[in-house]
Amino acid sequence: xxxxxxxxxxxxxxxxxxxxxxxxxxxxxxxxxxxxxxxxxxxxxxxxxxxxxxxxxxxxxxxxxxxxxxxxxxxxxxxxxxxxxxxxxxxxxxxxxxxxxxxxxxxxxxxxxxxxxxxxxxxxxxxxxxxxxxxxxxxxxxxxxxxxxxxxxxxxxxxxxxxxxxxxxxxxxxxxxxxxxxxxxxxxxxxxxxxxxxxxxxxxxxxxxxxxxxxxxxxxx
Amino acid sequence: xxxxxxxxxxxxxxxxxxxxxxxxxxxxxxxxxxxxxxxxxxxxxxxxxxxxxxxxxxxxxxxxxxxxxxxxxxxxxxxxxxxxxxxxxxxxxxxxxxxxxxxxxxxxxxxxxxxxxxxxxxxxxxxxxxxxxxxxxxxxxxxxxxxxxxxxxxxxxxxxxxxxxxxxxxxxxxxxxxxxxxxxxxxxxxxxxxxxxxxxxxxxxxxxxxxxxxxxxxxxxxxxxxxxxxxxxxxxxxxxxxx
Numbered sequence: 001x002x003x004x005x006x007x008x009x010x011x012x013x014x015x016x017x018x019x020x021x022x023x024x025x026x027x028x029x030x031x032x033x034x035x036x037x038x039x040x041x042x043x044x045x046x047x048x049x050x051x052x053x054x055x056x057x058x059x060x061x062x063x064x065x066x067x068x069x070x071x072x073x074x075x076x077x078x079x080x081x082x083x084x085x086x087x088x089x090x091x092x093x094x095x096x097x098x099x100x101x102x103x104x105x106x107x108x109x110x111x112x113x114x115x116x117x118x119x120x121x122x123x124x125x126x127x128x129x130x131x132x133x134x135x136x137x138x139x140x141x142x143x144x145x146x147x148x149x150x151x152x153x154x155x156x157x158x159x160x161x162x163x164x165x166x167x168x169x170x171x172x173x174x175x176x177x178x179x180x181x182x183x184x185x186x187x188x189x190x191x192x193x194x195x196x197x198x199x200x201x202x203x204x205x206x207x208x209x210x211x212x213x214x215x216x217x218x219x220x221x
Numbered sequence: 222x223x224x225x226x227x228x229x230x231x232x233x234x235x236x237x238x239x240x241x242x243x244x245x246x247x248x249x250x251x252x253x254x255x256x257x258x259x260x261x262x263x264x265x266x267x268x269x270x271x272x273x274x275x276x277x278x279x280x281x282x283x284x285x286x287x288x289x290x291x292x293x294x295x296x297x298x299x300x301x302x303x304x305x306x307x308x309x310x311x312x313x314x315x316x317x318x319x320x321x322x323x324x325x326x327x328x329x330x331x332x333x334x335x336x337x338x339x340x341x342x343x344x345x346x347x348x349x350x351x352x353x354x355x356x357x358x359x360x361x362x363x364x365x366x367x368x369x370x371x372x373x374x375x376x377x378x379x380x381x382x383x384x385x386x387x388x389x390x391x392x393x394x395x396x397x398x399x400x401x402x403x404x405x406x407x408x409x410x411x412x413x414x415x416x417x418x419x420x421x422x423x424x425x426x427x428x429x430x431x432x433x434x435x436x437x438x439x440x441x442x443x444x445x446x447x448x449x450x451x452x453x454x455x456x457x458x459x460x461x462x463x464x
Contacts, residue, residue: 155369
């Protein structure tokens with residue numbers, strides 16, 4: 001547990017010192033969302049209806065953009081090899097890395113999302129749903145994405161390849177995340193959608209670290 | 222660890238076995254396609270609702286089956302490659318991927334051609350169609366990841382991991398028509414209470430499915446053989462340069 005916290009603290013400290021990384025992801029997220037009203041036109045009704053989907057799609061893309069940071073720098077400066085020989089199961093270390101990544105890149109998105117929802121004219125009932133679905137859904141994205149981030153280490157054209165590998169796997173989270181918000185806006189129970197996202201989160205928590213650790217081991221071999 | 226199929230992991234033994242199977246696979250492919258096409262294009266009756274367009278089904282359904290079958294083969298090969306490190310398993314997985322991707326594309330394209338007159342639209346975003354599209358991207362991702370590394374072994378291993386992760390999608394595709402209310406019709410051949418298709422249409426369907434399978438085996442053996450030969454050529458060239 002001590003090692004787990006140390007790895008987490010190291011990642012947070014690094015992200016804090018190099019601050020711009022989180023900022024870039026937030027800026028990208030905001031900018032992507034700002035593109036939709038410009039493309040669709042300023043029709044309040046259409047924006048209101050599609051705002052949960054727009055925010056979720058932007059969150060997916062921002063997640064892809066931030067993923068290559070998860071292991072890339074550690075891979076380049078050799079600290080990934082040290083991580084693999086630590087007296088801590090690599091799977092547990094991977095969970096610490098994922099948690100660090102989620103805290104530094106996904107949490108800022110969740111914090112800023114109500115403001116962006118405000119710009120997109122999202123109905124009042126949708127705010128809580130949006131926050132809840134993003135809070136439950138973005139850890140799924142970090143978990144699923146970690147597998148891809150570990151697999152493309154050392155590959156040519158890492159980021160586009162990562163998008164091709166991981167975006168298809170993000171689709172269930174997107175579908176149920178948006179459905180949960182829509183259900184709340186329409187006055188239906190969002191519970192089944194939240195249960196499914198929760199299921200994906202638990203399944204991902206159990207399986208993704210195994211696959212990520214396997215990918216990391218063969219990357220440093 | 223040794224298991225019974227380990228002895229086939231030897232490329233030379235594989236080549237020997239495959240040289241026996243390959244001509245038969247070729248013959249079966251041509252014979253089954255000949256009979257199957259006769260049945261599906263001429264002998265089987267047009268549907269009372271869909272008319273002649275029902276004949277698209279005899280290509281569409283077998284290619285969709287093959288798309289799932291190929292991915293399953295790929296996942297099994299990837300698993301055994303990661304566990305037992307059989308290079309041949311990796312080659313079979315790698316050579317199956319483009320074939321599976323083509324079958325997936327064929328299933329999507331023929332479904333779209335059938336959907337236009339029947340549903341009135343080329344494409345709907347229902348669960349079955351979307352998950353098949355995801356399958357196509359999983360195939361493409363697998364192929365791209367395999368090619369993305371200078372070190373071939375690295376590429377094979379990374380691709381094997383993503384093949385196993387993506388295998389989660391296969392049951393989703395299979396059961397998507399049962400779990401969600403979709404425009405795509407639910408399963409009508411493999412059901413607990415027997416198929417709900419008349420035998421006059423079931424016969425050409427199964428003939429075509431067998432023809433597709435024989436064609437896959439034929440193509441796979443040719444591809445694996447040429448991959449093994451290509452490997453030999455590369456090694457020979459490297460030896461020559463070294464000398």
